[in-house]
Amino acid sequence: MNGFDFASIMAISPEIALLLTAIAVITADICIGKAGRKCCTAGAACKPEETASSTEISSIVMPFICMTGIAISWYFMYNLWNLHAVNGAKYFSNAIVVDKFGLIAGFVVTVAAFLTALSSTGYAKRMKIDFGEYYGLIMLASAGMMFLIKGNNLIMLFLGIELTSLSVYALTAISKHREESTEAAMKYFILGAFSSAILLFGMAFMYGATGSIEFGQMNAVPTNRFLYFIGIGMMLLGLAFKIGAVPFHMWAPDAYQAAPSAISSFMAVGVKTASFAALLRLLFTSLIHTSHMWYQVPWMLAVLTVLLGNLTAISQTNIKRMLAYSSIAHTGYILIGVTACMGVGYSTGLTAPMSSILFYLAVYALMNIGAFAITMHLGREDKDFDEISGYAGLAHKKPLLALAMAIFMFSLAGIPPMGGFMAKFYIFRSAIQNGYIWLAIIGIIGSIISVYYYLRIVVLMYMKPAQTEEQFESDQSQWGLHFTLFATAAGLLILGLLPGDFVQYAIVAVKELL
């Protein structure tokens, strides 16, 4: 279908909803948010109470607009799920594909955006963040991720990556009065732009080797091997940067530590889910038929990422930086799943690893958002609660909060009955089934190492006394965070105890992609 008919518009209706929400948020910011600030700069007419009440209103209204927009986009996604999804209908001259795989990944991304907006209700005000830019950029980034997931040619892949990354660079520096935030954003930007350029150059060579930029069309046998392998290598390098695989991970710890926690979790979850979905789509529509020649590259990346991520996380004293290294390690586990798909027969051995990757991404989203939400919950003034030693004695003062944190840590470490255990179990099982025994063993070694630094926090919370009396008292409205923590913890338990339903959906979705 080439024209701009109704069906084409409906195919991208979730993205349109997100983009319109971004515009609505920015407009609302001009109408209510800026009124307070303008009144202050004008001087004489300023009443402090008016400014305060205006901030109060917009701190509730803006996330509410975002959540409404995301709910609308869920409705559209639900419609698409019921309507389509017979082998992925393609729209806009095959630039956009709508299939169940993309809808599941898109759902994970929008859930992450929803929880970010929800948990920012009190948080953004406490951190003195400008609401309009903050929520607008979150919406733009999620729209970019959705396009990235749905893209069916290299143009959409590149545009999706750029829309996502540019929004996230700006979000990293959103509290621009903090020196380390701007510094981390600058580093992230330089490395990100560099890797985008490499990715684009790889795309150009890929186009040169295969004569097409469409995902389904690039799997002709390459006429020119030199161009083809340079193309694949550079594209993998660019994408490895976006998912944060070692040795292209150096931006992640800085950016996660210096960004506000809400943004760190959104970055970790959203960007990773969308990039992995795009990577999987690219691999399994276009590159898989030559993968027996280069599967060693993702193999090496997976091993390095699992080991280095876990080993470096041990020595961290800042919990956000530790979570950043742990998210690098989790990238490694997912890469084990990606590697497990390679070199096996087309479509026979692929269902298990690919559906387990989708499951892993969903579980990872919940546990990561939850863990970062704890640092937001306990933070005071314009800081996050990020010193690991500060967690000593939390269980005696705030037992429920400590219980939630323990659930997230157990899940990240992969201890049953949490979702993290089932996710790792599926990934490693699929690796063993497809003959990558050593990869599974290295993954298991990595997760054994990781138990140490996750459980250290649990031990601190439950077995050490608190340092001071009132260090866990926070000064923000908490209902959004409470709901986020409850939803993520409950979701982890449900996915851990009853993973069957989601896995069934994932298998259906993946079968369609193949």
Next chain:
Amino acid sequence: MFNPTNCLILSILLFAIGAYGVIAKRNILIMLMSVEIMLNAANLAFLTFARLYNDPTAHVFVLMNMAVAAAEVAVGLALLICVFRHKKSVDSTKLNLLKW
């Protein structure tokens, strides 16, 4: 005369110059400009292949890339101004607050 090999060699050279600039230079402004050179090297490669295959698709891609490059430089300069306000410098070695 259109010679695709020469065009490709030129684009690879441009890409190498850009990559050298990002890796070796310490001035963030020069790093930004080098990234732009890398993007344009990719554009040149796209156009070479488009000419070779007589295929308009890549021309569309190049137009999109130009828009992306403009947006990227806007965000990059905005971040650079933020950094400059704190550090009073555009030297990348001054970005040393966060490590390990």
